Amino acid sequence: MLQKREKVLLLRTFQGRTLRIVREHYLRPCVPCHSPLCPQPAACSHDGKLLSNDVTHYVIPDWKVVQDYLEILEFPELKGIIFMQTACQAVQHQRGRRQYNKLRNLLKDARHDCILFANEFQQCCYLPRERGESMEKWQTRSIYNAAVWYYHHCQDRMPIVMVTEDEEAIQQYGSETEGVFVISFKGILNVNKHRAQIEAFVRLQGASSKDSDLVSDILIHGMKARNRSIHGDVVVVELLPKNEWKGRTVALCENDCDDKASGESPSEPMPTGRVVGILQKNWRDYVVTFPSKEEVQSQGKNAQKILVTPWDYRIPKIRISTQQAETLQDFRVVVRIDSWESTSVYPNGHFVRVLGRIGDLEGEIATILVENSISVIPFSEAQMCEMPVNTPENPWKVSPEEEQKRKDLRKSHLVFSIDPKGCEDVDDTLSVRTLNNGNLELGVHIADVTHFVAPNSYIDIEARTRATTYYLADRRYDMLPSVLSADLCSLLGGVDRYAVSIMWELDKASYEIKKVWYGRTIIRSAYKLFYEAAQELLDGNLSVVDDIPEFKDLDEKSRQAKLEELVWAIGKLTDIARHVRAKRDGCGALELEGVEVRVQLDDKKNIHDLIPKQPLEVHETVAECMILANHWVAKKIWESFPHQALLRQHPPPHQEFFSELRECAKAKGFFIDTRSNKTLADSLDNANDPHDPIVNRLLRSMATQAMSNALYFSTGSCAEEEFHHYGESYHIPMCGCNFALVTLKEFLFILIFCFLFEGLALDKYTHFTSPIRRYSDIVVHRLLMAAISKDKKMEIKGNLFSNKDLEELCRHINNRNRAAQHSQKQSTELFQCMYFKDKDPATEERCISDGVIYSIRANGVLVFIPRFGIKGAAYLKNKDGLVISCGPDSCSEWKPGSLQRFQNKITSTTTDGESVTFHLFDHVTVRISIQVSRCHSDTTRLEIISNKPYKIPNTELIHQSSPLLKSELVKEVTKSVEEAQLAQEVKVNIIQEEYQEYCQTKGRSLYTLLEEIRDLALLDVSNNYGI
């Protein structure tokens, strides 16, 4: 019995017109299935090709996959492919004759294990298109429906993998039919740097972060399965049958260890696959090291082909043709990969340039920059020509035109800034005053960077490329030239500046927001305060005015009046901030750990103690005002441009980190409730060991890690429900350095708060308050200006990004922010290593310190050292297979034996029966040493030398045994760096010049730097110590 149907086709002609064609269409009960598993071969009347018997599943590509990745589907490695008629017709109608012929040839080719299934003629498979359903959706639905039919037709004996790029389809069908998997086959290859030879993962696209409980990664085990793809490549993956799945390794391991040095106990088997094709090569410049002379000799006769080792563990060795191997052996060198032959174990590449000598500060910093694809050449002449002039002979002035256009706050408002001491680039100021009607007016005034940076000007393009100011441990690379960042856009005290302001009218009693005004202004900041001074004023300690330069040359009377005015303003601001905060606290503001440690010196100037520093209340006041401004701007630009506004979003927390946090807390008898931010905040507050404050800090730092990094996105690319802003990190500065991602105001003090609850719904958030150092804020300023301008709307709108371009830009900014975080972390570690490098761990007291165990692994523990802020792995089993043993004097020794790991402890038992157990949160004594690496960065090594907390021996005087003299420390590190610099001058001069060009700004004392290193420690970017 045949059923007649009509099918409407819309074809596009060569002239671009759309042609409507109605086709008659007959449905049959049987069409050839071409499967050897067919239960009714006679009815199916197979002729021609049959699918192979030798497959573990069939692959059904969605129509879009057939259109876009036919080249991949042509790979002979891919077997058991069923092309649905629907998909083939989509190619025919939308991709033209050539592509369609390719597909037909593929189907005819006997060597390819693929068949055509005429699903639209099969009466159970055919689905009419529904009213209002798009062609695309209907095609995907038809193909899925046919896949399910096919699965059942083969009597559920052969699993089917439908491959699609449609995330909605993955969501919708992914778990609908058992045996029919709907996945994307495309993802980014991510090599595990601790097991670069064996472990890589591919996170498939479409595996949305929503199901973070779900393991969405596919394990690629071994180099062969990686099929010449390199870390970062976009690859196509084929799943292996379940009996070939493997587990990931959980033991600690060293970076350069052999494949299985200590790789016991892999975890549960996880989806495992192999790479069948590379869609996009993400090759970049790689820093490599040439082999030493001895190694070259051992590499054999083919001396012109040299295998070089990339600095990044995740990149395979590269074969370079060069005669210069010997001259280059002491340098860090940039190379590029050209090709990777299928017959070769290694890719081929060529030499690009020399960066510097191995181990030199400048060479190593240059390495970090290249490895993070950070290019910071000095601003060009063309770019500088666009900059305004401000010199003593030719001072910059407010122009009369701007005076006309802008609201002038110079006389009416007391504007001031609160920043860390010595801050050069002030991008935000505050004001508060009482209005005539008795209400209050709160103002946040941000540097008007976009006044000076025109869209698509040279400087705009450069700032966009950089995306952020990069802060390395000892220097920074500015996003904008200093004439803007440190001068004309810096809202310094006593000078006229352009600003973009947001002002709220607040009810005098309830502080409820009555009105809000946005616009361009002219301000003159009256005071450039630093945090500590502002706090003193707030606390009523007025003697601090002597430290505030603005009060210097005033007569007593006006000084008194001005002081009163300022104290009132700071007090009022704090009051408002407290109020806003209290309102938020009520629904679960979450304060997480960002360590700030204060160095306490005794009378002899010895470091006496490191005390976690209580953030000043005035920090919170400023942060609160900035949060408010960011939120209100987000709201405004989203309302005006719902499809092309740049907002900020926090992906949901990583549940697996939360479960680790819960387990850890349990070890100390605490219960952490992660159901909501409110319960999390409360239970973290309660998880306080009165004898050991470190416990709470470590738990908070784990919670911090569970919160995924916030990302920028375009509102057009995301449904409104997904805007959810789980929490924003706010860091408050200590001494002028900061993270690239956050402003000075946001350093080291993390305030995560909650938007999940109705009522307070601060659900939209963006970055508006730091346009000097973040390109995102520049985009947001332009959006805001377009949103509030009435007359010239069209003209300004022309300068805005479309949703698609903005999405692309967000991706770029997010990527650059990650690079900024990584480079900061890596440069910090570089300095840590340089500090310990020339110390003999066997004799130097400072190499021995107290450490706290914060994680248990199969063959060791992870230890945090509060004194230096170092986190790292300490092995309990060494390379020779000996285990740690602590005698009655608690000193450790290596002996034969075995380890037994439990939930929150690990026990080492020697063959002669001694045993020692290490618990989570135990204090132990560790020795810090540096593992020097020629090809990679040096790393700190931790060795447990006693299972007891570190005690300063009583017999010695405190200032001898306990921490270093401050002056001594500064002298020491400065000296070694100076020596390095001296040595450098003697070396290759060209390289030296290049370095100097690189460093646009430099400065700050090394002492400050080392303090920061300590502080940064808990804020790890990548929490992977061999996980």
Ligand SMILES: [Zn+2]
């Ligand atoms: Zn059949």
